[in-house]
Amino acid sequence: MEFKELEDLIKTRKSIRRWQQKPVPENMLLKAVELATWAPSGGNLQNWHFYIIIARDTINAIADAVQSTVDLMASWPEAGEFGDTFKNYSQFSTFFRSAPAAIAVASSRYQSIADRLLEMRESVDFQAKEMREWRKTADSRIQSTSAAVAYLLLILHQMGLGATWMTGPIQAAGAIQKILRVPPGWEIVTFIPVGYPDEQPRPGRRKSVSEVAEVIK
Numbered sequence: 001m002e003f004k005e006l007e008d009l010i011k012t013r014k015s016i017r018r019w020q021q022k023p024v025p026e027n028m029l030l031k032a033v034e035l036a037t038w039a040p041s042g043g044n045l046q047n048w049h050f051y052i053i054i055a056r057d058t059i060n061a062i063a064d065a066v067q068s069t070v071d072l073m074a075s076w077p078e079a080g081e082f083g084d085t086f087k088n089y090s091q092f093s094t095f096f097r098s099a100p101a102a103i104a105v106a107s108s109r110y111q112s113i114a115d116r117l118l119e120m121r122e123s124v125d126f127q128a129k130e131m132r133e134w135r136k137t138a139d140s141r142i143q144s145t146s147a148a149v150a151y152l153l154l155i156l157h158q159m160g161l162g163a164t165w166m167t168g169p170i171q172a173a174g175a176i177q178k179i180l181r182v183p184p185g186w187e188i189v190t191f192i193p194v195g196y197p198d199e200q201p202r203p204g205r206r207k208s209v210s211e212v213a214e215v216i217k
């Protein structure tokens with residue numbers, strides 16, 4: 001692959017939130033997930049599990065669960081503080097109902113040796129407690145799963161599919177986990193609706209490199 005092709009692939013990927021009502025072949029989704037699992041993961045634990053959902057009933061059930069959490073939140077008096085911004089947020093959490101397919105990504109809990117050592121020591125040693133907090137902030141399981149999700153979005157884009165990385169539905173994680181029969185010790189951390197795009201979003205914009213990076217020399 002030429003470097004320019006990689007650059008184009010990266011720069012033309014956009015979050016897609018409207019899809020053609022055309023089924024997505026199961027094999028394409030399986031292939032995309034297989035390639036995504038070549039992402040790096042902490043300790044090479046590959047602590048991810050992908051629920052490839054093509055059953056309309058299941059997508060509807062998940063959308064209903066998310067809608068009811070959003071409706072509940074909208075009913076709270078505090079939601080008034082956010083006015084229309086909360087309405088937009090609701091829309092950004094529930095639009096996936098029309099997606100022909102979705103991939104819910106679960107991540108399992110694990111502790112590295114460093115985490116286990118710091119946990120044993122933190123109650124008697126402030127430095128160990130602080131070190132443990134820093135490690136929690138940079139949670140390996142979320143970083144590992146996110147690496148696979150980032151790969152997945154690019155692979156789906158290369159396949160001509162459109163997707164959106166979503167955490168909006170996570171407030172309904174309890175219900176989603178029941179619907180998908182996620183086993184104990186695993187949690188849904190990302191939800192990705194997928195399908196053939198029915199929109200052409202405007203090209204993305206990014207902060208300049210000088211704004212987000214510095215060279216230490």
Ligand SMILES: Cc1cc2nc3c(=O)[nH]c(=O)nc-3n(C[C@H](O)[C@H](O)[C@H](O)COP(=O)(O)O)c2cc1C
Pocket residue numbers: 013014015016092093164165166167168169204
């Ligand atoms: C961790 C994460 C969570 C996100 N959650 C949502 C979401 O719940 N709903 C949504 O519409 N977009 C969600 N997005 C998509 C972002 O809004 C989108 O990536 C960003 O605006 C940049 O646009 P682009 O993906 O088209 O380049 C999420 C993205 C990330 C990385």
